[in-house]
Amino acid sequence: MEKRVTFKGWLLPFLLIAPQIIISGVFFFYPAGQAIWQSLFIPDPFGLSMRYVGLGNFEYLLSDPYYRQSFVTTALFSTLVTLVSMVPALFLAVLADRLLRGAGAYRTLLIWPYAVAPAVAGVLWLFMFNTRVGVISWYLGKLGYDWNHVLNGGEAMGLVVVASSWGRISYNFLFFFAALQAVPRSVIEAAAIDGARFWRRFFTIVLPLLSPTTFFLLVVNIVYAFFETFGVIHTITSGGPQQSTTILVYKVFSDGFVGQDLGSSAAQSVILLVVVGLLTVVQFKVIEKRVHY
Amino acid sequence: MKKSTLGALVAGTAVLLPMAAMAQTEIQFWHAFTGRLGDLVAEQVDTFNAGQSDYTVVASHKGNYSETLNAGIAAFRAGEQPHVLMVFEVGTATMMAAQGAIKPVYEVMEASGAAFDPDAYIGAVKGYYTSTDGQMLSLPFNSSTPVLWVNRDALEAAGIDPNTDLSTWEQVGTVLDTLKDSGSDCPLTTAWQSWIHLENLSAYHNVPFATQDNGFAGTDTELAFNSPLQVAHIGAMGEWAQEGKFIYAGRRNEDGANFRAGECALFTESSAGYAGIKSEAEFEFDVRPLPYWAAAEGAPQNTIIGGASLWVMEGKDAGDYEGVAEFLSFLSSTPIQAKWHQDTGYLPITTAAGDATREAGFYDENPGTDVAVIQMTANEPTANSKGLRLGSFDQIRGIIDEELEAVWSGDKDAQTALDSAVERGNQLLRRFEQASR
Known part of the structure; x- marks a missing residue:
């Protein structure tokens, strides 16, 4: 069954993959190589001198209990962001898929939050939950709940998770919605005739057929949670209270761009690169086996 | 890049x-x-x-x-x-x-x-x-330099003479008790906790914040702000936080908005808060020198900038x-x-x-605006009150913020938190020493 196209010579195939290779080289291999190189040094901020320390930066990081703790924080944060951004998205997509009228309007409204920049989203949520002037924290106070994410680590984590996930729900919604439209009606109708109710049809037919999309979104969202959320954390908590929202990528950002400790920052990005690489391998080896294409 | x-x-x-x-x-x-x-x-x-x-x-x-x-x-x-x-x-x-x-x-x-x-x-x-x-x-x-901002109306509402002496933390403590008992939601709050309650506290009481003359004499300096004076102060603040007398709102000057809105009675903040407070406050306010501990020897020295x-x-x-x-x-x-x-x-x-x-008569027309100048220049600066010169200091302040938050929330006692901040900060100082050698 397998179809194979073979090229004569090497020039054409090379030209065809060249753009991809050049882009990967410029935007991935070159900076990643530089990070690995820099991680072996303690440079001064102005780039006037560099002091070779071998694996000293890694030793320094891994012997720091606060750094090790931030792996746990990152795992918790990423899991929560992935869940909170995917489950509601799927739910909304299923509902929007069943709409007969006004589907376009709902879709547009649901996609809107994706257009809000992460740092702006952070500020919006911060205002709503501001301990003293926030609308939501004020109502919570009326209900007798004293919201204080400035000192309560759990609340701070909840707030950054929600702020990071909010815009992603739109993104995930788009993919789920498109995938739902591609589920063949005939299969669902056959199940309906056999007497399967809506949720039964959803779990036994629709969800398995959505699995390629779900898997794709799982990978993409975890990468998002690992790499792109430092803006939100910077605006809302700056990693606090104590270190309860200091995830790995936020520490890379703050040590490098606030603290000017470029050696440590480079070493941290190398560690992060390895962690995410391993995670992706695991995802493809283990989870992808359960995906039906 | x-x-x-x-x-x-x-x-x-x-x-x-x-x-x-x-x-x-x-x-x-x-x-x-x-x-x-x-x-x-x-x-x-x-x-x-x-x-x-x-x-x-x-x-x-x-x-x-x-x-x-x-x-x-x-x-x-x-x-x-x-x-x-x-x-x-x-x-x-x-x-x-x-x-x-x-x-x-x-x-x-x-x-x-x-x-x-x-x-x-x-x-x-x-x-x-x-x-x-x-x-x-x-x-x-x-x-x-940090000073104490006072909402005179809030003191009066609690039945306290708004001219009451607030020179020492002991006196402030008594006033906080009265404010709390009369139902104040925010008796005391602060901006820039590390700058005011550790860095300036140390200079003001003439105790070292770090060795080697606070870093002026060399990069081989070590932090020293876990001595009895600082522990006692942070301990007292921690107790006030537990009792709802000291309200913590954030690492920067987040609570300035609450003071200017009239919610807080006392506020330790930079003298440069003047422009904002003057234009927004709809209550009688006052600038006082930063309080010191009367029990401590050598206070008040001078504050730092x-x-x-x-x-x-x-x-x-x-x-x-x-x-x-x-x-x-x-x-x-x-x-x-x-x-x-x-x-x-x-x-x-x-x-x-x-x-x-x-x-030009500015101080007479705007009483209190010279408090900061007097506080800075009252005494000839000592090795402990000349200032701070520490590498990676932005990150060290971050560490101090984290540890102080642990005290305010009651997770750690003052001694444990300050010891831990000193230890973590010293590691950064050693890295800076290596980088700039």
């Missing part, structure tokens, strides 16, 4: 725009001020540009203090640095260690022959930016530096300094500017 290209782009446009208009020597000045302070800086620059025809100073806003420092560093790495860069006091040690990137102010002034008398500057301000052999490395620009200074960057044409020198001596001139001091609540950086302000 991205930052430096961005910096280069911005620098590029800054050069191009006014070039069409005139062929004067361009002096680039990067600063961190927005809002009213930004307007006041722009006014100073305009006055300078209008007053002479050889140079044009182009001021650009580069974000907050950290972002401005980063923009300067990135631009230097790309060879696009400005002539003058504003750096907050926390970045002082970083800049001093960057020999080859900076041109000390005293050298710039000497070479140009511009009027410059280092002794004209207030000692406690100058000391922060002076090398151990007495040479001024950067020009103090905006300096403030926060704020920023102007650094001259290396790598420009020799002729440009004459313009820089002229601009810097313009900024330190008495009328400019006196106006800046009166408009902002920042300290006057020269004695003459302070005197001029007093003679």
Whole structure:
């Protein structure tokens, strides 16, 4: 069954993959190589001198209990962001898929939050939950709940998770919605005739057929949670209270761009690169086996 | 990478725009001020540009203090640095260690022959930016010191005489009890907890914050703020936090909004909070000196400054530096300094500017505005109260913030938290020592 196209010579195939290779080289291999190189040094901020320390930066990081703790924080944060951004998205997509009228309007409204920049989203949520002037924290106070994410680590984590996930729900919604439209009606109708109710049809037919999309979104969202959320954390908590929202990528950002400790920052990005690489391998080896294409 | 290209782009446009208009020597000045302070800086620059025809100073806003420092560093790495860069006091040690990137102010002034008398500057301000052999490395620009802001109406509402003596923390403690009992939601709050309640606390009580004269004598310094005095103070604050007498709102000056709205009775904040409080507060307020512990020996010494200074960057044409020198001596001139001091609540950086302000009757018309000046200059600074010069200090403050939050929330006691902050901070100091060796 397998179809194979073979090229004569090497020039054409090379030209065809060249753009991809050049882009990967410029935007991935070159900076990643530089990070690995820099991680072996303690440079001064102005780039006037560099002091070779071998694996000293890694030793320094891994012997720091606060750094090790931030792996746990990152795992918790990423899991929560992935869940909170995917489950509601799927739910909304299923509902929007069943709409007969006004589907376009709902879709547009649901996609809107994706257009809000992460740092702006952070500020919006911060205002709503501001301990003293926030609308939501004020109502919570009326209900007798004293919201204080400035000192309560759990609340701070909840707030950054929600702020990071909010815009992603739109993104995930788009993919789920498109995938739902591609589920063949005939299969669902056959199940309906056999007497399967809506949720039964959803779990036994629709969800398995959505699995390629779900898997794709799982990978993409975890990468998002690992790499792109430092803006939100910077605006809302700056990693606090104590270190309860200091995830790995936020520490890379703050040590490098606030603290000017470029050696440590480079070493941290190398560690992060390895962690995410391993995670992706695991995802493809283990989870992808359960995906039906 | 991205930052430096961005910096280069911005620098590029800054050069191009006014070039069409005139062929004067361009002096680039990067600063961190927005809002009213930004307007006041722009006014100073305009006055300078209008007053002479050889140079044009182009001021650009580069974000907050950290972002401005980063923009300067990135631009230097790309060879696009400005002539003058504003750096907050926390970045002082970083800049001093960057020999080859900076041109000390005293050298710039000497070479140009511009009027410059280092002794004209207030000692406690100058000391922060002076090398151990007495040479001024950067020009103090905006300096403030922490004071106690009092909402007189709130005290009165709690049945306390608004003129009550609040010089010591013991007295403040009694007032906090009364405020809490009368139902106040926010008896005391603070901005910049590390700066006020550890750095200034130490200087004010003449105890070291770090060894080696707080870092002035060498980069082999170690933190020392876990001594009995600091532990007692943080312990007391922690107890007040548990009892709802001290309300913590964040690491920066988040609670300023609540004080200005009249929700909080007492507020420890920079003297530069003056402009904002004066324009927004709809209640009677008062400026008092920062309280001290009466039980401690040697208090009150003097408090130390926060704020920023102007650094001259290396790598420009020799002729440009004459313009820089002229601009810097313009900024330190008495009328400019006196106006800046009166408009902002920042300290006057020269004695003459302070005197001029007093003679003009400003302190009589605005009682309390000289509290900060008196508090800074009451005593000759000691090795413990000259200032701080610690590498990676921005990150160390982050660590202190984390540990103090553990005290406010009741997770750690003061001794454990401060010990841990000292230990973690020392690791960063060792890294900085290695990097700048």
